[in-house]
Amino acid sequence: MLSDTHKQRVEWGIVALVAMITLILLPWFNTFDKESLLHVSSFQLRVWGKYLCFAVLAMSLNLLWGYTGLLCLGQNLFFALGGYALGMHMMLMIGADPVYNSPLPDFMDFQGYAELPAHWKPFESFPFAAFAIIWVPGMLAFIFGFLAFRSRIKGVYFSILTQALTYAACLLFFRNEFTFGGNNGFTDFKTLLGADLRTAETTRTIFIASAVLMIGTYLLIGWLLKTKFGKVQQAIRDSENRVRFSGYSTTSFKLFIFTLCGIIAGLAGALYVPQVGAINPSLMRTSYGLDIVVWVAVGGRGTKYGPVIGAILVNLLQSYCNRYFAEYWMIILGALFLIVVLFMPNGIVGLPAQFRAMRDKWNKRQQSEATEPATDTP
Numbered sequence: 001m002l003s004d005t006h007k008q009r010v011e012w013g014i015v016a017l018v019a020m021i022t023l024i025l026l027p028w029f030n031t032f033d034k035e036s037l038l039h040v041s042s043f044q045l046r047v048w049g050k051y052l053c054f055a056v057l058a059m060s061l062n063l064l065w066g067y068t069g070l071l072c073l074g075q076n077l078f079f080a081l082g083g084y085a086l087g088m089h090m091m092l093m094i095g096a097d098p099v100y101n102s103p104l105p106d107f108m109d110f111q112g113y114a115e116l117p118a119h120w121k122p123f124e125s126f127p128f129a130a131f132a133i134i135w136v137p138g139m140l141a142f143i144f145g146f147l148a149f150r151s152r153i154k155g156v157y158f159s160i161l162t163q164a165l166t167y168a169a170c171l172l173f174f175r176n177e178f179t180f181g182g183n184n185g186f187t188d189f190k191t192l193l194g195a196d197l198r199t200a201e202t203t204r205t206i207f208i209a210s211a212v213l214m215i216g217t218y219l220l221i222g223w224l225l226k227t228k229f230g231k232v233q234q235a236i237r238d239s240e241n242r243v244r245f246s247g248y249s250t251t252s253f254k255l256f257i258f259t260l261c262g263i264i265a266g267l268a269g270a271l272y273v274p275q276v277g278a279i280n281p282s283l284m285r286t287s288y289g290l291d292i293v294v295w296v297a298v299g300g301r302g303t304k305y306g307p308v309i310g311a312i313l314v315n316l317l318q319s320y321c322n323r324y325f326a327e328y329w330m331i332i333l334g335a336l337f338l339i340v341v342l343f344m345p346n347g348i349v350g351l352p353a354q355f356r357a358m359r360d361k362w363n364k365r366q367q368s369e370a371t372e373p374a375t376d377t378p
Helices: 004-029 042-065 075-096 106-110 126-150 156-174 200-226 228-238 240-245 250-276 286-299 306-324 326-343 351-371
Strands: none
Touching: 042 075, 042 200, 042 250, 042 286, 042 306, 075 126, 075 156, 075 250, 075 286, 126 156, 126 250, 156 286, 200 228, 200 250, 228 240, 228 250, 240 250, 286 306, 286 326, 306 326
């Protein structure tokens, strides 16, 4: 007989297998005739591709928060930086089209720039832009993490500092003289690697890339947690002082994980941008960083697939509420977070185990009442 833990693993394994098969088949539903009930439009495929990018973003925060004990309220900053890196290349490709009169992005023409700024020129090369998706968020995470962890900043102070960093970057990107489009950011992308972003084929390709990134991130996290590094990482979450007294450099472990999570978030942001068709500094707003925390908490902090479930379900709920209850969305989100904290400490993934524990407790109570000897009343 299988134990409850093994049963739970089998149940969620089946769910994960069905989800992966769906991800593989979904892009091909887009090729069906539009009159078919199985047809998935390009718009729907882009929406679900966006959700997959959010799932990767949530997994990156969960690796940092759920398995290392570091609550980062600025994970959306690395997500946005990855998107800006690819967005710069796509903006330059608009100017490279002979149909357009100016080689400069439209917002630079509006602001009176005569030539392309020096830091923009390398992004004319796609390989450089692809590498920048990795090193820009990775370097920022490394520098910030090195300064924070060397000073042994942790707990709520670390969370506040990451939120302050994100807020400062948001204000910086809003400024027009920063040469990143200011309030409007980057919009009206046309092509990526010569492929028209508006075609169904390109939409399917980017969706598949998002699915591959999500599955690859899932497998990477699963492998990492089984290694000695992953064991030490989780020990740091439970008791950092004991790990340090055991002779491990907790600063090095946390710095590596923080940098890795920044890179994963940047990759997700890069695939998010061509599917949405725009990026602006509002993606760095501090409230958005809190949204990601809610995704992880709802799905199940400290689980491999909980953040995926939480990110997709919360964003589906947001899409529905924006159509019918837009003005109440923040209240609904806050109420959802309170319900999870008070009644679902392990999130949606932990509900089966939570229900089994309640059932076992009830059965034991019934058995104890049945075995108590009856007392005679005079």
